[in-house]
Amino acid sequence: MRDKDDAPAGTIAGPSRRAVMKLAGASTLAAGAATPALAATADDASAALAFPRGFFWGGATSAYQIEGAWNEDGKGPSIWDRFTHMPGKIRNGDTGDTALDHYRRFKDDVQSIKALGIKTYRFSISWPRLFPDGAGEPNAKGLDFYDRLTDELLANGITPFATLYHWDLPQALQDRVGGWESRDTAEAFADYAGFVGEKLSDRIGHFITINEFSTFVDLGYGRGAHAPGLKLPLPRLNQVRHNALLGHGLAVAAPRAQAKSDIRIGLAENIAACVPVVETAEHAAAAEHATRELNAGCLTAILEGRYTNAFLASAGADAPKFTPEDMKTISAPIDFVGLNIYSPKYVRAVDAAPGYEVVAFANSHPRTASSWQYIGPEALYWGPRHVHKIWNVGAILISENGCGTSDMLAVDGTVYDTDRVMFLRANLSALQRATAEGIPVRGYLVWSLFDNFEWTDGYAVRFGVIHVDYPNLIRAPKLSASYYSEVIRRNAVV
Ligand code: FCB
Numbered sequence: 001m002r003d004k005d006d007a008p009a010g011t012i013a014g015p016s017r018r019a020v021m022k023l024a025g026a027s028t029l030a031a032g033a034a035t036p037a038l039a040a041t042a043d044d045a046s047a048a049l050a051f052p053r054g055f056f057w058g059g060a061t062s063a064y065q066i067e068g069a070w071n072e073d074g075k076g077p078s079i080w081d082r083f084t085h086m087p088g089k090i091r092n093g094d095t096g097d098t099a100l101d102h103y104r105r106f107k108d109d110v111q112s113i114k115a116l117g118i119k120t121y122r123f124s125i126s127w128p129r130l131f132p133d134g135a136g137e138p139n140a141k142g143l144d145f146y147d148r149l150t151d152e153l154l155a156n157g158i159t160p161f162a163t164l165y166h167w168d169l170p171q172a173l174q175d176r177v178g179g180w181e182s183r184d185t186a187e188a189f190a191d192y193a194g195f196v197g198e199k200l201s202d203r204i205g206h207f208i209t210i211n212e213f214s215t216f217v218d219l220g221y222g223r224g225a226h227a228p229g230l231k232l233p234l235p236r237l238n239q240v241r242h243n244a245l246l247g248h249g250l251a252v253a254a255p256r257a258q259a260k261s262d263i264r265i266g267l268a269e270n271i272a273a274c275v276p277v278v279e280t281a282e283h284a285a286a287a288e289h290a291t292r293e294l295n296a297g298c299l300t301a302i303l304e305g306r307y308t309n310a311f312l313a314s315a316g317a318d319a320p321k322f323t324p325e326d327m328k329t330i331s332a333p334i335d336f337v338g339l340n341i342y343s344p345k346y347v348r349a350v351d352a353a354p355g356y357e358v359v360a361f362a363n364s365h366p367r368t369a370s371s372w373q374y375i376g377p378e379a380l381y382w383g384p385r386h387v388h389k390i391w392n393v394g395a396i397l398i399s400e401n402g403c404g405t406s407d408m409l410a411v412d413g414t415v416y417d418t419d420r421v422m423f424l425r426a427n428l429s430a431l432q433r434a435t436a437e438g439i440p441v442r443g444y445l446v447w448s449l450f451d452n453f454e455w456t457d458g459y460a461v462r463f464g465v466i467h468v469d470y471p472n473l474i475r476a477p478k479l480s481a482s483y484y485s486e487v488i489r490r491n492a493v494v
Contacts, residue, residue: 011205012056012442013264013335013395049432049493056159056443057488058120059113059465060400062166062211064096065452067126069103073141076132078168079179079220083227094458100450101473106149109475112466113449114156116481117488121158122399122445123149124166124211127192134170135188143199150203161445162200163208163268164193164251167216167227174228180221180240180247181232190250197255201263208338208399209251210244212270213298217241225456234318241297242320248302249329268338268399269299273383275376277346277359284382286349286356291386293354294345303391305331310354336442337391338399341383344376368419370404370454370461377426381433384441395442401427402447404454404461413476415467420480428493446484450475 039048064080071077084095102109113121128134129142146162153160169179177184193209219226221240232240252265272294276283292300296311305327312319346359366375384396403423407415428444435441451464459470465481468474486494 010054011264012397047492049429051432051491052435053491055435055491056120056397056445057491058118058122058159058161058443058445059449060122060445060447061102061449061452062124062163063126063129064099064166064168065448065454066100066102066450068097068099068101070095070097072103073129073145074132074139075126075142076128076134076139077171078126078128079171079174079227080168082171082174083229086229089229090456091458091460094453094460096453099453100468103145105473107152109450110149110152110156110158112475112477114158116449116465116477116485118158118449119488120161120443120445121153121449122161122163122208124163124168125196126168127165127189128168128170128172130195131170131188131192132172134173134176134185135191138195146200150200154203159206160204161206161208162196162204163211164196165189165209165247166211167220169228179228180217180243181236183243183246186243186247186250189247190254193251194254194258197263198258198260201255201259201261205261205263207255207263207265208268209248209265211268212340213241213244213248213267215270217244234315235320238297238315238318238320242322242326245298245301245330246326249326249332252332252334253329264335266334266336266338266395266397267302268340269295270340270342270400271295271299271383271387272345273339273341273343273379274347274386275344275378275382277348282349283347287347287382288386288390289354290345290347290356290358292390299337299387301327302330302334303337303393336395336397337387337393338397339383339387340400340447341379341398342401342403343372343374344379344382346376368403368423369406370457373404375403375423375426377430380427380430384431384434384439385437388439394440396440397442398431398444400445400447402463404457404463406460407451407462407467407478409467409469415476415478417478417480420465420478421483424480424483424487425493428487432493
């Protein structure tokens with residue numbers, strides 16, 4: 001076992017190491033100014049797009065999407081096991097029963113990501129693997145898997161970030177108390193989080209409580225499209241959201257209380273990343289205001305410890321029931337804010353209240369193979385900028401960013417995913433703009449390292465920089481993997 005202080009890249013929210021990069025070669029278009037020299041080589045050009053020293057480069061996955069072994073070694077069923085086994089819920093009837101068989105192949109997978117130069121690996125822990133019944137007796141074999149995975153990562157110089165909840169709630173809790181409809185689930189989540197803190201904090205220094213509150217609440221409990229497949233009326237849905245926030249707050253405290261060493265805890269939210277559709281001060285101010293309001297149900301509540309007046313007014317009688325004590329728990333200080341950013345939300349200033357308007361995407365706005373994804377790299381600049389400015393957040397992690405594609409193997413057996421290379425370059429350029437201005441973005445995790453089970457899209461939409469050939473599960477790096485490796489190696493956009 002190694003001490004986490006030996007971890008290759010330190011901590012994400014350590015003593016402030018503000019590395020504001022100076023843009024090389026900045027010039028002016030004013031008449032008479034010297035013509036800026038063209039970068040002599042591609043190397044000179046990429047040096048201008050460097051990231052701060054110590055930047056955390058990595059990738060993210062989640063348990064249900066890659067592990068498989070859904071009913072092995074004492075694991076209990078999750079709501080995703082139940083949901084995918086219902087006919088008609090998932091494209092092509094796909095399930096995560098086997099997924100990438102990562103549960104068995106994790107050592108090879110660690111080698112594949114090490115070969116890319118990945119320094120940080122965000123994975124999620126399956127709650128029902130550790131607590132098959134949601135609470136009570138832990139399953140030793142489940143913990144053993146994460147023990148071995150963690151040791152393998154550290155032995156290969158990769159810093160682990162562990163997500164505690166990436167949507168695979170123990171089915172037992174859904175059956176017993178209605179899942180996140182009940183505060184009991186928030187409390188059970190804290191117990192499980194405390195257990196993980198106690199057992200793994202000697203080697204894992206970074207934890208993410210919950211992945212994407214708004215997605216699993218709205219899609220799972222509101223629209224019925226994700227597990228557990230419910231369509232609750234608004235008052236109950238808002239209570240689910242509140243209980244999830246409460247679960248987060250309790251799960252910030254519990255691992256800290258049990259941890260064997262100093263750990264960093266944050267969350268990962270897919271914020272509405274508001275981009276001024278035209279970049280002027282007026283529209284930028286509207287986008288900032290919109291960021292606070294459009295995230296009022298989750299991130300704003302966590303970072304401010306209150307629901308905004310506008311949120312409560314619009315919810316009216318459907319607002320969640322909560323106590324001041326709850327809001328204190330929910331807003332427990334966190335060490336970093338993780339942002340999952342896939343698409344922008346374009347916003348412009350308007351005179352009428354609330355002073356902003358979301359601009360709908362044009363019919364021909366560029367999209368990806370994921371039906372919900374619109375392309376807008378500027379979100380990687382404006383998202384972190386607003387979060388830093390509105391809430392004075394001192395450490396931001398891009399906890400997910402990537403694009404859905406429908407890759408094909410070329411005759412030489414490689415996937416030439418030029419679309420993903422273009423996407424990454426554009427997104428990273430916008431992110432570099434943020435770090436160059438001193439916005440405290442500490443790292444970037446690509447979603448995802450491997451193609452995997454993409455929820456309702458099953459295996460039909462691919463997000464990996466490493467291709468997975470189904471059903472033989474052979475992994476092979478795509479063109480984008482070599483692109484991303486080069487970015488990591490140079491710590492700069494190439
Ligand atoms: C995010 C999820 C992640 C993955 C990507 C494409 O919303 O957190 O599990 O499915 O989308």
